Amino acid sequence: MTTTLQRPQQVDAEDAARIKPRRRLTGGGMLHAYTWLIIGWLVVPIAVMIAFGFNDTPGRYNQSWEGFTFKWYGRLFEYPDLTSALLTSILIAIIASLVSGALGTGIGYALGRYRFAGSGSLNLVMFATMSSPELIMGASLLSLFVSAGTGLGPVTITIAHIMFSISFVAVVVRARVITLDRSIEEAAADLGANPWTTFWKVTFPIILPAVFSGVLLAFALSIDDFIVTAFTAGTTKTFPIWIWGATRVGIPPQVNVMGTLIFAIGVLGALIANIRSRQTKRAG
Amino acid sequence: MSASHIPDPSLLRGLTQRRFGRRDAFRLSGLAGMGAALAACGVQGQGTQAPVNVEPDAVAKFWDGKVKNGKLDFANWPLYMDPKRPELKKFTAATGIKVNYQEVIQEMGPWFAKVQPQLSAGQSIGYDLMVITNSFQFTQFRDSGFLAPLDHSKLPNFAKNAGAAYKKEAFDPGNAYSIPWTSGMTGIAYDIQKTGRVIDSLEDLWDPKFKGKVGMFSDIQELGNFGLLAVGVDPAKSTEEDWEKAAAHLKKQKTSGVLRNYYDQSYVEALGSGEVWLTQAWSGDIYQKNISDGTDFRFVTPKEGGTIWTDNMTIPITAKNPVDAAMMMDFFYEVGNAATLAEYISYVCPVPQAQPQIRKDAAKLTGDDKSAMLDLADSKLVFPTAAEYAKLHYYVSFEAQSEQQQFQKTFEPIVLG
Amino acid sequence: MSRVKRQIAPYLLVLPGSVWLLIFFAVPMIAMLSLSLQEGDIVHGYRFTGHWQNYTEAISSYQTQIFRSLLYGAITTIVLIVLAFPVAYWIAFSGGRRKSTYLFLVLLPFFVSFVLRTISWRQILTDEGPLLHPLREAGLISASFHILGTPFAVIAGLAYNFLPFMVLPIYVALERIDPRVVEAARDLYANPAVTFRRVIFPLALPGVFAGVLMTFVPASSDFVNSEVLGSSETTMIGQVIQAQFLDNSDYPTASALSFVLMLVLLIGVFSYARILGTEDVMKVAAR
Numbered sequence: 001m002t003t004t005l006q007r008p009q010q011v012d013a014e015d016a017a018r019i020k021p022r023r024r025l026t027g028g029g030m031l032h033a034y035t036w037l038i039i040g041w042l043v044v045p046i047a048v049m050i051a052f053g054f055n056d057t058p059g060r061y062n063q064s065w066e067g068f069t070f071k072w073y074g075r076l077f078e079y080p081d082l083t084s085a086l087l088t089s090i091l092i093a094i095i096a097s098l099v100s101g102a103l104g105t106g107i108g109y110a111l112g113r114y115r116f117a118g119s120g121s122l123n124l125v126m127f128a129t130m131s132s133p134e135l136i137m138g139a140s141l142l143s144l145f146v147s148a149g150t151g152l153g154p155v156t157i158t159i160a161h162i163m164f165s166i167s168f169v170a171v172v173v174r175a176r177v178i179t180l181d182r183s184i185e186e187a188a189a190d191l192g193a194n195p196w197t198t199f200w201k202v203t204f205p206i207i208l209p210a211v212f213s214g215v216l217l218a219f220a221l222s223i224d225d226f227i228v229t230a231f232t233a234g235t236t237k238t239f240p241i242w243i244w245g246a247t248r249v250g251i252p253p254q255v256n257v258m259g260t261l262i263f264a265i266g267v268l269g270a271l272i273a274n275i276r277s278r279q280t281k282r283a284g
Numbered sequence: 285m286s287a288s289h290i291p292d293p294s295l296l297r298g299l300t301q302r303r304f305g306r307r308d309a310f311r312l313s314g315l316a317g318m319g320a321a322l323a324a325c326g327v328q329g330q331g332t333q334a335p336v337n338v339e340p341d342a343v344a345k346f347w348d349g350k351v352k353n354g355k356l357d358f359a360n361w362p363l364y365m366d367p368k369r370p371e372l373k374k375f376t377a378a379t380g381i382k383v384n385y386q387e388v389i390q391e392m393g394p395w396f397a398k399v400q401p402q403l404s405a406g407q408s409i410g411y412d413l414m415v416i417t418n419s420f421q422f423t424q425f426r427d428s429g430f431l432a433p434l435d436h437s438k439l440p441n442f443a444k445n446a447g448a449a450y451k452k453e454a455f456d457p458g459n460a461y462s463i464p465w466t467s468g469m470t471g472i473a474y475d476i477q478k479t480g481r482v483i484d485s486l487e488d489l490w491d492p493k494f495k496g497k498v499g500m501f502s503d504i505q506e507l508g509n510f511g512l513l514a515v516g517v518d519p520a521k522s523t524e525e526d527w528e529k530a531a532a533h534l535k536k537q538k539t540s541g542v543l544r545n546y547y548d549q550s551y552v553e554a555l556g557s558g559e560v561w562l563t564q565a566w567s568g569d570i571y572q573k574n575i576s577d578g579t580d581f582r583f584v585t586p587k588e589g590g591t592i593w594t595d596n597m598t599i600p601i602t603a604k605n606p607v608d609a610a611m612m613m614d615f616f617y618e619v620g621n622a623a624t625l626a627e628y629i630s631y632v633c634p635v636p637q638a639q640p641q642i643r644k645d646a647a648k649l650t651g652d653d654k655s656a657m658l659d660l661a662d663s664k665l666v667f668p669t670a671a672e673y674a675k676l677h678y679y680v681s682f683e684a685q686s687e688q689q690q691f692q693k694t695f696e697p698i699v700l701g
Numbered sequence: 702m703s704r705v706k707r708q709i710a711p712y713l714l715v716l717p718g719s720v721w722l723l724i725f726f727a728v729p730m731i732a733m734l735s736l737s738l739q740e741g742d743i744v745h746g747y748r749f750t751g752h753w754q755n756y757t758e759a760i761s762s763y764q765t766q767i768f769r770s771l772l773y774g775a776i777t778t779i780v781l782i783v784l785a786f787p788v789a790y791w792i793a794f795s796g797g798r799r800k801s802t803y804l805f806l807v808l809l810p811f812f813v814s815f816v817l818r819t820i821s822w823r824q825i826l827t828d829e830g831p832l833l834h835p836l837r838e839a840g841l842i843s844a845s846f847h848i849l850g851t852p853f854a855v856i857a858g859l860a861y862n863f864l865p866f867m868v869l870p871i872y873v874a875l876e877r878i879d880p881r882v883v884e885a886a887r888d889l890y891a892n893p894a895v896t897f898r899r900v901i902f903p904l905a906l907p908g909v910f911a912g913v914l915m916t917f918v919p920a921s922s923d924f925v926n927s928e929v930l931g932s933s934e935t936t937m938i939g940q941v942i943q944a945q946f947l948d949n950s951d952y953p954t955a956s957a958l959s960f961v962l963m964l965v966l967l968i969g970v971f972s973y974a975r976i977l978g979t980e981d982v983m984k985v986a987a988r
Binding site: 031039044048049052106113119131133142147224227239247251262 | 735784787792811
């Protein structure tokens with residue numbers, strides 16, 4: 001009797017793993033296969049994009065498979081306007097991620113660390129920027145720039161990118177700051193450090209990985225952004241806008257190669273960040 | 285707010301009022317309330333109701349102090365030059381000007397909408413030379429003061445070699461702002477392997493035998509013209525009732541399932557991929573597709589009539605290198621260059637002397653190449669005869685913006701679905 | 702002195718970011734609202750006249766597209782709940798140590814540009830492409846059968862692009878479920894079906910709600926999928942708004958339509974929140 005009553009409290013990971021297999025036989029196997037099916041579906045266009053970067057197609061129309069070749073990797077910069085569009089994208093992404101990193105860290109730290117009037121409305125505004133459809137954000141920014149007569153170009157694109165990235169950075173930083181151990185900051189204060197020094201020498205290094213994640217997230221959001229950029233670009237071309245324009249005349253294999261490279265770098269970056277964070281966790 | 289390096293549009297059009305006063309005052313006083321904020325916003329328009337005449341000193345005012353800079357940014361439509369750019373290479377060799385040639389214009393509406401905010405703010409659009417069609421957007425460009433008045437002393441080849449018709453264009457009297465790049469026709473392109481028979485009539489575009497395999501242009505002016513011709517109306521004389529009739533006929537094409545989709549420049553790819561078997565098309569595109577991809581598509585002007593339009597070289601008002609642009613414009617009116625251009629793009633050539641030139645070039649070739657080029661020299665698509673011209677119609681032109689908006693309201697719902 | 706410093710510290714920290722958001726998020730909305738009440742044309746300028754007829758004209762001209770967009774958005778969301786739930790469920794309960802790997806795989810598409818992903822799908826689904834050509838050769842489909850240009854293609858594209866947004870929140874909610882609760886249910890003689898229906902699913906609801914929020918709103922206002930994979934018959938309101946802004950320069954109509962869309966989406970989201978209970982909205986917002 002006592003054993004049965006005590007069992008629920010003693011259930012831990014090992015027991016759960018022991019009990020679960022019974023369920024796994026009936027539903028689990030199918031669910032497992034289903035999950036892989038879905039993952040397969042998600043991967044199909046990526047595979048196609050990568051594959052057609054190796055297509056030995058004669059002209060600009062990369063529509064049917066002609067044979068395998070590495071040549072496009074060597075002729076990557078054959079289209080100067082495509083190359084400059086890619087560079088524009090990268091430059092804007094760097095600036096936007098750094099600025100939104102700074103602005104967003106400020107907000108994230110304040111929201112996580114302090115209680116102050118207006119934090120509720122600030123939360124709401126951030127929620128609004130993250131959940132607003134990009135179409136509306138782009139349209140309203142265009143309305144602003146058109147009404148103010150400022151023209152459109154790389155500057156307006158960067159402004160827009162910073163705007164929608166701030167909230168994402170803030171959320172990431174806030175999540176980290178909330179779990180911050182205040183006692184370290186208090187120890188620094190006890191040792192005579194003023195708040196400014198405490199922040200830069202103690203707090204900031206601790207939250208730096210979160211800030212870095214936020215900046216990376218902002219970079220990724222910026223480099224791939226299409227909808228908001230389309231509204232604020234004027235005649236400037238970024239990488240996604242160039243692709244969009246090229247769909248009417250035919251997308252050259254170089255686009256597939258660049259997409260593949262960006263994909264590879266992104267995946268690599270995520271893996272490295274993951275391994276790093278595992279190491280930090282293990283270290284303490 | 286208006287940049288000081290561009291001439292005041294009001295001087296160009298001989299008009300007075302600039303709409304800044306209220307907005308400037310508002311900006312100084314700060315946010316004075318929602319009502320004021322809302323009311324003070326506005327999109328500055330540069331245009332006027334008065335007919336546009338180029339002030340005599342507007343030309344001098346624009347070109348004063350402009351020199352050759354050695355570079356040129358050229359915006360054009362796709363398929364308007366040999367991909368190897370032989371003419372540009374020749375131009376660079378002759379003048380030392382480096383040309384950055386971009387095929388960024390696909391449709392007139394989006395092009396105007398894209399550059400309007402920048403030109404309105406006095407900002408460079410990144411191009412010194414752009415090729416725009418004689419659609420109502422041309423009028424919008426001109427009336428907004430976005431086009432630089434041309435200095436014809438810089439265009440001697442044009443004066444010497446251009447066909448007479450191209451010096452008397454109704455949409456730009458006296459070539460004040462533009463000279464033609466090429467003229468072209470809208471007709472039907474088709475894949476004879478798929479259709480199984482020769483196509484020669486607009487009725488074929490409504491034929492249920494081609495269900496789901498017909499394409500039309502999404503551009504309202506192109507679509508509207510074909511709709512009007514299909515119901516037997518001359519677009520130049522069309523009334524609002526005619527527009528309604530044409531719109532109803534076009535709707536039937538959609539509801540009966542014959543139409544696959546509305547396209548812009550992407551119709552070429554759709555034809556190539558087999559998505560459509562016959563489609564509304566532009567005369568030269570098909571010949572280039574055949575050359576580059578080895579396909580066998582055909583082009584025909586329907587017997588009920590087709591559309592003729594002119595794509596024109598213009599210089600945006602904020603161009604950084606207008607002198608280089610003018611030199612490029614004149615370069616293409618040299619007989620030899622006009623001939624090589626026409627030889628590749630297969631569009632209507634505005635230089636009559638190019639025809640004997642092409643025959644001379646053909647004499648230097650042999651075999652298939654020679655006969656192909658001779659065919660081109662004789663082609664009615666490149667050098668139309670009077671009979672061909674009689675079959676062709678311009679876009680519907682509008683007296684006022686309200687008329688144009690009405691036209692848009694009539695045909696837009698068709699494309700929108 | 703230092704207490705004052707500590708009190709103003711948060712305000713100083715949020716100031717730059719808040720100002721940026723104010724100028725480039727809030728003010729543009731006002732600008733767009735103003736534009737929606739203007740009239741004129743692009744050549745002669747638009748002027749504010751309080752012309753609210755822009756709204757009525759916009760709604761009457763484009764009600765088909767508005768309704769279609771909401772319909773596609775709703776269908777996509779429902780399809781995604783059905784597709785994503787099992788995946789999130791399996792990863793949360795049976796993922797074991799490789800949970801983060803599976804999540805990473807689910808997020809893989811986001812390492813490729815949105816536009817490029819959708820265009821790749823067009824390449825795959827094109828009439829004579831790698832999918833349809835063999836089927837047609839084998840006589841399994843008719844000559845006029847096509848996927849591109851149909852509502853199915855557009856909804857499939859939308860579902861593809863927003864699947865991770867549904868998987869993630871549901872996963873997070875499921876992950877938080879204490880396994881002992883499931884144990885308790887089983888101890889009370891509940892079979893797996895009942896356990897799911899009365900214990901797991903209700904606990905997962907906040908995640909489903911968050912997922913609905915993150916998919917319905919952007920899916921309804923999307924224009925890329927319909928433009929690339931659809932035809933004129935699948936035109937969504939996002940395309941109309943984009944066309945009015947970027948093809949026709951008809952800013953007043955475009956702005957009015959944007960507000961109509963926003964209003965409709967807000968009404969949809971809040972009525973959905975009402976059904977689930979407002980606390981969930983705030984919980985999601987706070988997260």
